[in-house]
Amino acid sequence: MHEKLTSKIRVLCVDDDPNVTWILSDGLNAEEFIVETCNDGRAAVNKLSGFKPDVCLLDIKMPGMDGIQLLNYIKRQDPGISVIMISGHADTPIVVQAVQGGADDFIVKPFDVEMVEICIQKVIEKKDLKQRVQRLESELARQSLWENFIGESPAFLRVRELIEQISTTDLNVLIRGESGTGKDIVARMIHQLSDRARGPFVKVNCAALPPELLESELFGHERGAFTGAYRSKPGRFELANKGTIFLDEIGEMAAPVQATLLQVLEHKEFFRVGGTQSVKVDVRLITATNIDIEKHIQEKKFRLDLFYRINDLTVHMPALRERGDDMILLAHHFLEKYGGKFGKGTIDLGQEAERALLQYHWPGNVRELESLIKRAVIFGGGEILKHIERHKDDRAGASESTDGDPFNPEELPTSYFENKTLKEISEGILSQIERRAIKMCLDRQGWNRKKTARDLGISYRCLLYKIQQYDLQKDTVTADSE
Template identity: 40%
Template sequence: MVRERILIVDDEPDLLRLLKRSLEEDLQCIIETALSGEEALNILSQKSMDVVLIDMKMPGMSGLELLQFILEDHPWMTIVMMTAHGCIELAVEAIKSGAYDFITKPFDTETISFTLQKALERSRLLRENLRLQKDIRTCTSFQDIVGTSPKMKRIYELIQTVATTDITVLITGESGTGKDLVARAIHSLSKRKDFPFVAVNCPTVPEHILESELFGYKKGAFTHATQNKIGLFQEAHKGTIFLDEIGDISANIQTKLLRVLQEKTIKPLGDTKTISVDVRVIASTNRNLQEAIKQGKFREDLYYRLNVIPIELPPLRERKEDIPLLVNHFLKKHGQELNRPNKRLSPELMEIFLENDWEGNVRELENIVIRGILFAPEEEIRPEHIGLKPYKNPNISPELNLIPNLPYKKAKEYILKKFHKLYLGKLLKETGGNVTQAARNCGLERQALQQIMKRYNITAKPFRKK
């Protein structure tokens, strides 16, 4: 873990030594010192700081001048001013100029430590906000794929890597995880982006029609074939064809697709000649194709032709840290479409969202957000606006009032998650993230406690001292 840095600027060497010694221990951070404004600017040009503490009265460059110089180059910097008791007017002027806070001399160690702790927290929040803004901008380049979790960042890296090639990609994942968005992102970042992207939802097209749709047909090939028809593979020439839910196609279509992948040619129904096609193939499925192969329902040779580059999308329950970002994205997107902007979720509804397992994944979350936008009469979307009617029991927290609305198994799991997060959170906080000591304190074996923590996605890292 990178330790945070504080720069203290004061013309009194003894005070600097005292503050450095006491604050490094209290705040567990690195303290840099400077005896003048010029020295402080030199340090800031070489090192990044989280907080700067500046004395108002210094010979040469004043604290107020230094504040203004710093904010010109570092507008997000968190700056705290030190001033003598009789110079409150100057401190107020500093606040108006962009300082975060001020303290008056003389001060005790506890007061300055508390003030700087708040300043560090503010710096962390600003840093996280800037990071999220950057990540959101990155997400938009992936056409509505939103998320900053490690699993999604890995997906973005894969998309960017495979997009520069023509290699066949197989996207797997549960329904509602966004397989179609990944396919479109690969196409939009590829050299084929100016040519067609043709999506085929395989399960929705009957087998006897799917073949003619994919490969086309010649006039007279069958009854009602009164003219030639170009197939979807030809429509996608020089572009990309996306075969959505390919695990549902018949054995006959599987055989013909295999030939297309091997030979890069198609044969329209009723034609004796083959036609060359230049098409990048991306397929997706929510099925376990390896299991389907064992059952004789999917060709093994076709599977290996498709599965050159696999991309497996995580279900939403495995990246719950992305839920607030997704909610904000859907609120903005659909709020504008439905002419009901500026909607937000109530804290208790967000809590429910974070606890839910989302069996329908991102699509289910999006649909519920749309429902909330439509039915919330005011700006705040509450549980009752999406069909959850809480009991008004003042003795339990608002989100637990919603438990009777849930099926038994979900309600039980919800309560267990709440219990373990509260109980183990307190336990780990008391032991500074020491799992062995936490297990000893609660009467469990260390391995048993680790299994519980893994099940409920609880880690010791946030509770360890920096």
């Protein structure tokens, strides 16, 4: 039976005719209903401050605040309250207006009290069914979220448990871990499992923009704030209102922007660049970094007070090499994913390939593994082990030899050319050449990304995109890597 029917249903009756409210108050079964009455809309508004009804019965035509106005007020205050409208006439326009305002049912005077009881119970049962469906949909959504969050190692299961716990809070979260460990995925999981899931999820890469542009990107700007600001623009914090903002690579944020961010976190408001009117926001902050942020604090590159603000809760992402057989589970998952996507069917990994995966240290973590499997599916012709060994040789520095060249057209299997247009074939090969060219230039410049972008004739932001797209990793960390 409906859960509300096991306890008394709370009903608020509002009608300017005292006889109607008396009939309802006296006639509704006292064993099933708790009834409160009012004879005008304003009195009902006051009553609602201390009485939380399950159902409201509202007369449409009342002096002062009429039933439609009261309906709109109730739905703004609490959409979960069911509302049944009462009228002396089945006037179609009024009925339509009431339904559009959120009314659940309509009763025409004169009415039988028993009919009102049946109507109330139907409305309550309908609401209960809707809530059960929503709970089921929510549970199914949670299950589907975990489907691509793959792993069984103790380190991984600890992260999963922590995500479940964190998602029930609204505290700021710092996600730490090496590049490619899945910090972005964890941020999205926390958002989707939280009460803010219906709100926006907005991601900003703090390393993708120079400081002068990052502040405008985060907090927006007014027209004329700087050269090229031809119109006002809301910032990412405004766009994330009622949701979550994810600041990736927070450790790369310049000092002036750090100071502004600290003020936003303290006061929940900010000024657009060039603006004079404060903007209030309600956002949850999730940040991520792959650097030693404590070292940055010691070197005065990152504010200690900001670190405390962003670090209410911390998630440490384990490196892939610390996750044992998880890499085998992930490899099978990526084989299935890209085998289907590129029409390669079922591809067997094989025991030798599994051993090769386990013997490699995976500096690029899950992102590197996914990129390798993707290229192996496209170019490997099913020879996964051969492609893994080539990849390991390439990372070890053997890629300068012709035998280790993964994009040598002469070595591409016949299957690569099947069921592809000339454009698709060309783009696939050119992407391998582009990947090699960017990697060589980065190595030549000691992974100074600004110099590399200049040498390649592309923007700094474009280079960052390419580095992520091709899963490029620096072999050694240099002090001058920006």
